[in-house]
Amino acid sequence: MFSTNFLTNRAVVFTSNGDPMKVVRVVSFPNLPPPRPKSVNIRYILSPINPSDINVIEGVYPAKPEARADLAQVGPGSAEEPCFIAGNEGLAEVQEVGEGVGGLASGDRVVMVKPQSGTWSTGANVGEQDVIKVPKIGRAATISEVQGATMSVNPPTAYNMLNNFVELRPGDWIVQNGANSAVSAQSLWPGFSSLENELKELGATHVLPLELLSDRSARSRIKEVTGGANIRLALNCVSGPTTAAMVGLLGPDAHLVSYGAMSKRPLLLPTSAFIFKGLTAxxxxxxRWYRENDLEKREELMNELAKLMVTRKLREPRHMILDIPRTASDDDATSKVRDIIEKVTSGKGMFGRKVLLRFEN
Amino acid sequence: MFSTNFLTNRAVVFTSNGDPMKVVRVVSFPNLPPPRPKSVNIRYILSPINPSDINVIEGVYPAKPEARADLAQVGPGSAEEPCFIAGNEGLAEVQEVGEGVGGLASGDRVVMVKPQSGTWSTGANVGEQDVIKVPKIGRAATISEVQGATMSVNPPTAYNMLNNFVELRPGDWIVQNGANSAVSAQSLWPGFSSLENELKELGATHVLPLELLSDRSARSRIKEVTGGANIRLALNCVSGPTTAAMVGLLGPDAHLVSYGAMSKRPLLLPTSAFIFKGLTAxxxxxxRWYRENDLEKREELMNELAKLMVTRKLREPRHMILDIPRTASDDDATSKVRDIIEKVTSGKGMFGRKVLLRFEN
Structure with a gap:
């Protein structure tokens, strides 16, 4: 329909939920109209391919992008089928601002605060409230593009979980599971000690293998490690029985904050932990946090995170970039994207690396 | 050892945890010495026999009374064995105050705030901080002795669960399980409609049978009942899968407060309820509340409860009184106590009634 030579607009789309190997396609689309009032046109620079993005495509995550009526014509389905662009998170640059936009100018770097914005594309027109400006990137003592592209979901999740539930003081201990984060990375890691070193370099004080939790001595081992101090905060992305074991390590009046359930099992906790030990889950x-907090709070959070990045308290994630050359056909691009989705899903050969998508523009 | 004719001091004691039918005994004991400084001598008027008291005797509840060295001589075991008096809750009258006691005088009615005070007895010397004065009882427009005897555990538990987790406004809905409270009473009730009527008289707006929860239409049925309003507070004393089903009826940002686990199963909840629906457990x-709150707060709470009782918003529980006549031998008294413990444990013939123990004095 369009000659590839003249097209620089592309997106990873799907028309119905299902196996990404079947439903995901890369399509080219014509230039977007100028942004409407209170909207901005943005160009995506880097967009992570997170496991939850794949869950959205599969339809097993309770979130769905809005259908893009303007793409129905170029989508893989019939013109009547809704067309969705995948991708939740990404770093973008403002290209053009619509009427009445305050606080954003061409050249500003932004990240998404509206979920499922469709970041796996070259660009979009979005509402000014759906993005937040991030501190200038790429100069000395600033954050990298990879940090910018990955800063709107994981770092604020960690920051808020550490700050919003328990008032932590220096010397306090926290415990978390799934600390290596990418699914199954642990079992594929070349040995526990290599993982341990990696996590310690990122800030872990002690790394304990899962087997320890089923050991009856776990509690006394933890007491040794903490010098007798009670653990008051636990972060959970696994659930199932191993999380119950982790909760057994906590002191009185502790808080368990869950942000995932990688085991695909429910949270299973003894009622006594709540009643007698004052646990709160x-x-x-x-x-949800973005929905409940105003622009000022959001920018404040981004600035806090940028500070932590600049001072290297928060590191760039291990990553690889998937480049889609401008010269690649839509079919070739589709193959590349499906291929990487398969790898992210299985974790094979990823070694815990995050994948970021970049369309040559 | 003592002639029964002259003894009015008796207690239900045990020297080791185990089957109450075997370990519990009623013993007589000599007069107590005058109360020490900052202590008071109290005479128990009425003391409930709660299921949790039986659990303490069995050793399956994480609480234990302090051993009463002064009773070792009269206890059922050897003089070297520790002797414990059963009973957590009760209404008592101050008989004598020790040196330096402020705020309590002879004739004051008090309830226990120190757990496992050993209320199944005729009287004791206790620290002034271990009791709270309750509003004068027995006069017009005041609370009954049964209400006084049962006001330090269940009513404040209900009051605090309703007030400390969610700010409820008129028109808000709450959901609870085990609403008929005494274990197994439901299955022994002469039919559901009789239970339903009983609970509605106590203040329930709708009474739903457990079977409804496993029905796929449960949520829409609840929406009908609440007129579409979201339920923001759930009280749980059951746990296990039926509590998960109850949690499924809740709206966003709801709070689940557990105070028991009658099913003896863990709390089993989908992690998604916490992450996507903002549930807090x-x-x-x-x-614990008594430990964490000072005398002023405790008395404030008792006054609030007394107000609710006087205005009949909080009713006297259905009950029966077990009188132990002064003329009964210790062996006869032991049989009576064991007999009622068996009934409370099985729920047979109790029809949800609370049992209160009264020693003739």
């Missing part, structure tokens, strides 16, 4: 989802 | 135990 919460959940955390960064998207 | 807490536990509540009135004894």
């Amino acid at each position: 919460h959940g955390f989802m960064q998207n | 807490h536990g509540f135990m009135q004894n």
